[in-house]
Amino acid sequence: MFGNWLVDQQNRIPDMLQLKNAIEELESLRFIIESLPLQSAPSRRYVLALNWMTEPETITLELSQVASSLQFLEANEPLLSDIRSNLAQIKDIKGTLRNIKTGSTPDDIELFELKHFWLLADNIQYLLSGVEIKLINLPELEPVMRILDPEGSRIPTYYICDRYDEELAQLRKSCYNAHQLGNYNLEEQLREAALQREEVVRQHIGDQLHANYDSLRQAMDQLVRLDILLAKAILFRQWGFTNPELSEKEITDYQGLFNPLVKKSLEDKGGHFQPVDISFGHNPTIITGANMAGKTVLLRTVALSQFLVQFGFFVPATKAIISLVDHVMLSVGDKQSELQGLSSFGAEMVRINEIIQTIRSGKRVLALIDEPGRTTNPTEGLAIVKSIVELFEAKRVPGLITTHYNGIDFSCKKLRVKGFSGVPLPENISIRDLIHYLDYNLTDDTCESQPHEALRIAGILGVDNELLELAHQYVLEQERIKNHQIKSN
């Protein structure tokens, strides 16, 4: 059974990724996407279809556009609410656009939708006309405007008016006259003729719109793009995101990195998020540290930032240099696989195998692995960690691997979350206040001794005294044996 699992999983190696797939993998990414203050109805659909980018040129271009949007915000604050309220009225008319593309005859409702949309485009173009920073490129609107608004009324209502067609106008007039004269048979005949003529006119309008389909499409794409750019800029300004620099030396370096989702939930409870600095290259880094020290959050946040930048977003940090990869792969205890009937160990191994297979296929992978082998015996668990590190070193994989295993003689870079070390905790501290005494900063780990904070934290959590006392005795005993061994060597 297990063997089959691994074979099945080969197909799960990701290829072309869209944002809608990525938000399934990372809750904090979903949080950011859902927080985007988008206005127009189709914008969300466009955002979810954003493609994962790996080319530095395309990412740089997108980021520079976002940077321009921020300048636009600063320079045009008074215009902003007008522009956004026009954007908010844009409806998703993909069905209508599709019909225009195929050349089918539009009905009055579709023509109303198009006219409504085109008038909004016209408003927005007018609002942008005096602005120096060019965020979007709208097509020339006048040709389509003449088709949808032959009377030049600029009013967002629609019907097939007399101006479209002399013959239609005549038929309607005759029909009206017949009605006034009480000649109902004639009226009915003329009405039928007028309705038929209307349909001819609609077909003609449809043909003209079909010929202008590219303009319609471009206008929709560009206005949605404007909405997305403004939404990004507003969010990034509000949350203090930064425009990352793309690394040319395979180094990723964050200063003041934070996780907006965790930050918000902490702040909702009256706490605050402590940003961290972290730097790593194209080789594995081991991260150790006490329980509750935020190691898992750190992995998720690094994943989040990598996703963000390669989907064209700024990142939650004060300063960032980021090395691009082909895939971000995270292993932090996959509930889905466990639900599919695998044990937590099984699920983890399947995920790690996916990561390794992706690496073997020649892709650049940012691998973020949370406590590999934690659910099995320490001997084999430690062996698994060591093997992963060795493999990653050989393949030059940028990877962060957290672990609790002690005294590993790794040749790779080792970091430790400072945790409680050096900070005296007051008596009777509550679990709520505990986080105020945690130092989430990373420091180079000397590997001399692992911080023994698990029992201390368990004590603060109010775990049974006798249990803790026993555990403490065992720790002392183990240390005695260890020291003895060192002496006798």
Next chain:
Amino acid sequence: MPFTSDILNYGSLSIVGVEKNTGKTECLNYIIRRLRDKGISIALTSIGVDGETCDQVTGTRKPEIEIFKPMLFVTSESHYRQRRFLAEILDVSGRTTALGRLITARALESGKVMLSGPSDTISLKKLIAELKTLGVKITLVDGALSRKSIGSPAITDAMILTTGAAWSANIPTLVRKTTFICDLIALPSINPDLRDRLLPVHSIHSIDEKGMVTNLQINSLFGIDQKEVDLFHHGYTLFVPGAVTDKLLNHLKVLKEASRIKLIVRDFTKIFASPEVYTQFIQRGGTIEVLIKTKLIALCINPSAPNGTVLNSERLREALKEKINLPVWDVRKLAG
């Protein structure tokens, strides 16, 4: 002319038939013509698909309601496409019905249209407010008394009820049944503060003397007589979001606390109890109040029934006027 000047005091008016063929359409057409003659800006819609027919299945029925230039009307995409007169689209709503999105349009000539409006009360209320922003003075709503409908005509400011021989061929019976409906429409409304708190509530709640609202954690009073439920732990006022049936009232009226019980219902259309059981409950001292109340301003009668029955119009009018202190009009005399 009858009752049109009174209508002008209201921003929305529903015309509701107690039964098919009681003259609702004639009544509506009459009001539309009178308002047009006065130059009043009006809009027309309905609750759901024309409440009393199932023509969305057969699609055979002809549209009946006359639209004049420059009236506004709201109907579904599908019915909008079926019209044969010229109209200008003003809005395409995000709200959809079984027949597609709702279209708000202005008639550019006269014609007839099938109506299908919002199917629930809240959407109807929003629509009426939106129409007001388009300059509409009064919105007419083709309403229905239906168990199936989740939309209630009670949301309109005022109401006209149509009744007639099609409901009962016997004048005393018809008067009794019609009076009962009028009594229900006249049920008092609760204070606005409590109303606003109960409007979003969808399960049975108890309200104590201080106005505290407590969820009784029961979904339905169906089969309440079988259950060991302490309904009155928090007080004798109960909010019942769903139907008030004979079964419920029969259960309550025999309790020793019957005289202290006050039921709060959404609006009068939620009371499905028979006149007999309702009367017994009231006689035992029970009371009923509503969240949403409309003002009945007139009755319209159709003395003819499709089966050939023709009642004496004057006798019916007099009998109704005696019971219900409101104008009563014969629909056939309105037609001209």
